[in-house]
Amino acid sequence: MKLFSLFRVELRRMFHSKICLSVAALSLFTPLFGYSLYIPSSNVVMSGKYLANPVLAGTAIGAVLFAVLAIIEADRTYRARINALIDSISSPVKMAMARILALIGFLTLTGLVCTIIYLPYTIIKLDYIFDFATYLASFFIIMIPTWWISTILAAALYQITRRIELSGLLYAGCVYLCYSPYFQKSYFTRWINPLIVTYSDGFSNAYTFRITLYTRILWLAIAGGVFVFSLTCIRRYQRNLIGSFWRGIRKVYIPIAAAVLVVAGALLWRGQPFVDHGPLEFDYNHMNATRLSSSSNSICYNVSFRITAKPISGTVHGIAQYTISSSNGISEDSFWLNPGYRILGLTYGSKKLDFRTLDNDVNGERQTVFTLPKAENQILTVEYEGFPALLRCFSPTGWGVEVSTEYVSLNNAYSVPCNTSFGLPGSSWLEITLPSKLTPIVEHKFVDKHTDNKDGTRTWKTEVQCSQYIWITACDYSVIPFTVAGINVDLVYSSKYDKNMRSYDIPNAIKSVFDYCTSHQGKIRFSDNRRMMLLQRNGSGGGNASDGWVEWDEPIFTSVNLSNPLKGANAAEVFAHEIIHEWWGGLGVECHGGDECWSSEGLTVYTTYRLMKEKYGELYSKQNYVDVWQSKVDAQNRGFYYRHPEYLEKLPERYQADLKIANTDTNLYCRMPLMILKAEKLVGGEEKMDKILRTIQENNSGNGYAKPFTYQDFLDACGLTKEELELE
């Protein structure tokens, strides 16, 4: 019989088989688990709660169900003892191929039915947030391909072992690996439970779908390769595994096809463009060392950047032009750019320059080195293009990178070459081409000038203060301007959050934080007296703040978060915390990382605690702040590697990174606030502490990193010594 005929017969049989129909029916119920029991993705965003989690639950549980079905179906002829009969009618290899194709067809139809069944409920629950493309992508990129992978893998394992329990055990082992802590943090190891930290209601899910589609193709290639290999292991002529294998590999094209598929999967894994190869922890030393550093003799007079975001491919094309005088022909110059970008050309005047891109990924940057020939006022042109790769250490959270039709976010080395060895002038010009419906914000300021390119894109032009980093974000934004404590504020958010912002009266909630901080800790000053920008961004939970701007991740303003009475102060904590950073971040309090405690986080967390104490009372603030800090510090003190740091170096890099990150977080967010609380008691109470903090604010606000406010300055202001603040 021909393969297609066999496939047709098998498929028809499956639609009459009780067990197949039962598995299909059960798999239709599996997304229900995602509404309450199986929550792998953030449940705070609406599309996470009503789409991502149900789909992920359906994906994982359905995949297991179809794997069981694949094993049962593969064993069917042996169980019924008709294998000899079937083998005499058609080739067992052809039969196995027909069976897997029929299973794939069967489960695809089941997936299609599942997509249709859950559509009305999802539309009702997501209301104006519902996006049909995201809905379809969730089922056709995440769920159905994972079911294919699982079914193919299970069938392959059965064909290799030809035992139900053994293939089941091996399959369970493969599933276990995906849920183990070792593999959980990687996008690429999770074949059955794709890593989706959060969906977005107001911005874009393009990056999530791109990386998930990539991993599905990768695992389909690997599972397909294992399946094709397993065809050589199908038992025939009553031989055992080895005998059948020797017989099976006589058809040379089978092992070759298997090898091609597995190698293709491995190459996809190795050459993935989504995550860089940097260290597992953020390198604060690199950040501090390269901040405004210039080591070359070359002098730069003028800079212009032209960036084009290509939302269909998710790539960026950029041209950076520096007018440079190079007085020395032997100095080696360099710049850092995202490792995902390829440098298309490097010219100085009309001369093409040789360059080397080093293998030194760190903090989402990679260094390119070149030598400038001696010349006056020539233009150094760097042309680059590529898919922005996430920092490895932040990759599970998908930190801050997106190029799609709905949202563009390109920060630091994702936007333009940075950390250039030659110093940059005070300002430069930036041109950025974006889809028409997106409004850009550059360096936390709106861009006024634009030209319509009549091709669905607009080019925006603005002058930027040329620090080594340029932050660009673009979305369909809404703005609420207001004034509080004499500060002009723009609250900027995705227009999809219009309803939430107004119904929960967010501006008033923000004003209350400003009022508290101004009255207790003094008035803040920004370095350039501009309007303050409070910006909502795509992200999974926290926020960020600096001189004159605050960024909040999307979940802080979701209905689920704002309407949850149990979360009360917790939701407000991140919300208030980032605003409070405006008071302490501007002091140039540096974050050293490692075991250092002193950073703006300590003062910010302490002030947040004080605000919550005033709002919710002493008991609440003690339970939710002081007790939490104390328990974390106690746990840190008891930790084996904290007591014996000499053993830390013996650990593999991943564990060292995990432990160091945990230690840093405890130091910054728990130990230091406890120390400041101790200082408060030693100086004579809250009022006296407020007075000290007001003085600090008045004397140091706006100094920035040029004259950072050190831990010793803090101790001097309090009239205390280091020893007095040591925790027992």
Added chain:
Amino acid sequence: MSKILKYELKRQIFNKFFIGLLAINGLYAWYTLTSDIIAGTAYTAPFSGWSFGTYLSTVMPIISLTILFMMSRYFSKKEKQVQVITSATPVDPIRFMLTRCTAITVGFILIITVLLIISAYFYISFFKYYNFTAFLLPIIYTLIPSYVFILGLGILAGRVHQGLFYVLMLVSLALCFVHISGAFDFFGRGYYNNYPITLPVSAGGEPAFSVSDKFLLARLAYLLLGLGMLTVSIQSVKRKARRDSLRI
């Protein structure tokens, strides 16, 4: 009987499935040591008795799965067909059953030996730690009661229905993911993770390895229950043998 034992050992241990399962156990053990135990349990050193107890109790569900898999062979349909012939031989059915238990126990000891060697290599290579006598108590507390209980339960379940093996395998697999704390924690993982936190720390900054009386009683109870189930199985074999001889 020694000939039968040799044959059973050959059948159970010298086959590709046992070697495959042994390899899976070894890989899982190494993975557990390098991903979980390396961090230490309950703020104690990775080479503390508590951490070693956690290691054993983490690998024990997979070992149990292997043991159940080995036992399932004795109660398969094929085996029941062969039983007609074996029961006609002059071999004492109780001794025959105990011989099979011995074969499984040898398999268990073999797996444990491999896993202990892996852990010794881990401790020496990572921490230059050699004081393995400190691990004796966790070995006794964790492995023996669990093994005897699984053996007793497996044989009893196999005599009732072969399908029960698959249920037990699923339960064992589920226990890899579920963390139960308290003295009656069957494999002891939750207990080793939680109990030391409640203990006072010694001069070294860690609580000494000393389990509670409740935990000891629970381990004893599992041991006795396992032995009890084995006795019930023996009695049932004895009754069946008597019935068969009366029929003849």
